[in-house]
Amino acid sequence: MRIEIVCTGDEVLSGKIVNSNYAHICRRLEELGLEVVWGTTVGDDRKRLLEAFRLASGRADAVIVNGGLGPTVDDLSQEIAAEAAGVGLEIRQEWLTRMEAFFQRRGRPMSPNNRKQAMLPVGAELIDNPVGTACGFAVDIGKARFFFTPGVPRELFRMLDEQIIPRLQAMTGESGVNRLKRFHSYGIGESRADTLLADVIALAPDGSVKLGFQAHYPQLETKLAVRGASEDDIVRILGPVEAEVRKRLGSFVVAEDDATLEGEILEALAGRGGTVAVSELHTHGQIGGRLAACDGGRGIFRRGVIANDLGGIFAALDLRDHAGPLDQAAVEAAARGVMQVSGTDHGLAVLVAHGSDAGGGESDGTIFLAVASGDTTVSRAARIIGDEHRVRLGAVEMGLDCLRRHLHGLAFDERVDFEKSK
């Protein structure tokens, strides 16, 4: 089935808004094996909207139109849809009633121009929007089925999952259910993961599992899109593939599905009644920031300390008799120091030395990191290839990952793909 997306609105056309709705729609569809083959962006312009609908209707089986369902005069989707379908507009009393109730619940009067949102092409299929006043609708234009959706992301996302995707799946004539299994890893690049995992889908019946990757440096997401006749069928198909992926990616897997690296760390600490404090140099405090954001008031993450040089780190941690250089001894002292001054039972220190230009224009940075817990302190050093920004991202992820590895009893200094070998 050929699916196209038409995004409408001056703000999207002019780049005032980055079009993340488009990416969201396509990703969701692709995860379910529905392929988008063409995307069009046009403004709030009658002639161009009509032309975009006409062109899409000549190429596609299904078209998702996003935006233009609002109450103002520049929202033209219903009107142009009617024109393209060769029908008039009619008021849909059932939606008018819903809107009136919507405003009444909020204790606000309904503005007269909201009435326009209940005007749909004659014969259109109304598509519910449980969280807004813009109703969706579907209508045939030429040989294609057009689905009109609101531009507000929260409204679009829900309508897409609950209303549009089931209709598209019905159009393909395939029954069954879908699931997306995700693995988040740190330390393996996309090409190595691809090589490592290329044959795992052979463990499932032909075509039932699709393997995909999405790199968000420094993490890599490995996705298994599964299609089966039922939930039980999915479990049966996915089981061996999932187990094999987990085995091959091994200790590089930091979390699965909706879990995160920092979430796994806090869970592991919570499981043993543990607490942690962090000291960071030249990471812009991003490790503490991620742990704080994930802690959610549990008080597992207790303190984060950043400074502008190693002396500042030592001073902040009451290590006034310490001095440089920046090495593994220094980072071990910092990990112990931040644990002691914070009264936690774990301490993580990540200290970055930027700016060694290795020659040949290839810059890198050296990361020193240590984890202290009780009487034990472990540390490692690594050289990461890249500019300051990339080294910083790598240092944050490696710092968190080494804490995870320590908590889970995994190898602390397993080599990662972004590391310089020499």
Next chain:
Amino acid sequence: MRIEIVCTGDEVLSGKIVNSNYAHICRRLEELGLEVVWGTTVGDDRKRLLEAFRLASGRADAVIVNGGLGPTVDDLSQEIAAEAAGVGLEIRQEWLTRMEAFFQRRGRPMSPNNRKQAMLPVGAELIDNPVGTACGFAVDIGKARFFFTPGVPRELFRMLDEQIIPRLQAMTGESGVNRLKRFHSYGIGESRADTLLADVIALAPDGSVKLGFQAHYPQLETKLAVRGASEDDIVRILGPVEAEVRKRLGSFVVAEDDATLEGEILEALAGRGGTVAVSELHTHGQIGGRLAACDGGRGIFRRGVIANDLGGIFAALDLRDHAGPLDQAAVEAAARGVMQVSGTDHGLAVLVAHGSDAGGGESDGTIFLAVASGDTTVSRAARIIGDEHRVRLGAVEMGLDCLRRHLHGLAFDERVDFEKSK
């Protein structure tokens, strides 16, 4: 002039990458008065690429194509451009030489498939890429001029500004120069700014200045796009408008053009040989993070301390005899405390209390903030409307802004639009 954008590549088509290149191109063009009227997204697919080029060439005067200039087999832009233009491909020795030098400088061998990047449609105008191996080019297809650009953002941005925009401006036949003047403000919403500034463009000759806004909560960007016959003309046109915008937005302007709020703070401190340390609660350390990122090794920002509760803040700042509640006295103690333990001459403390649901589903949060310098400590409290995420963003910005106001001798507690009045 009608301009279209064609974005190519499976990763963009499938939503794997959010298409921020498109938004960047359109915004840059719009700032210069060049309007994009149609956007197309297609994958690495010969038939659809050809169809996209053909359709765009029939509608537009100029088309910018982004992506597909890489060395691999799925990069098809040169080949399909040649086909659409009805010409063959030829090797461009001047670019091959450039690429060989590029690899030699990096001490890496040039892979044979890079040769493909020097194959352009016969007669194409070569467009320089000073930072990569994908050269741009321009070619006529039908009645439209097509500009082919690389997908790597850094390479695209530079080629767009230095090479493509001047060519587009030459095509419009208008001589003259453009400038974009930008004001970054905190505390004024877009609708109030619009009302405040609606008539300022009347201070310039008709149509020579265009006023626009872009909200990036909590900041608002106010943009004046100016077109004039010469640089002197621009200065003459812009002068009175710029002065009036600055006057009306007043102390809400935090920075202009490429400057940032945190940059202005560090400049103000540098100007007096000052230093600063920050203590934060429930902001995920973002204030310290922004100052650290901007400091760039100058050592003006000295230390950042975050904790999970007020007791943790006091403990970290050697204020062990202090106790709650979270109020202005507490935040003043924290500002003085972080200044003293860090040995700086300025201290900023921002402490957030989340989670009061004000009823009617409208949540808010209370922000306490204080600036200490020498013997002076000033503080304020504010209630910000929104969920935790929005309150946190607001707290970070208000904290930085109050430090800026203190350093510049401006009113410390001027009411902002996002603040609850009661």
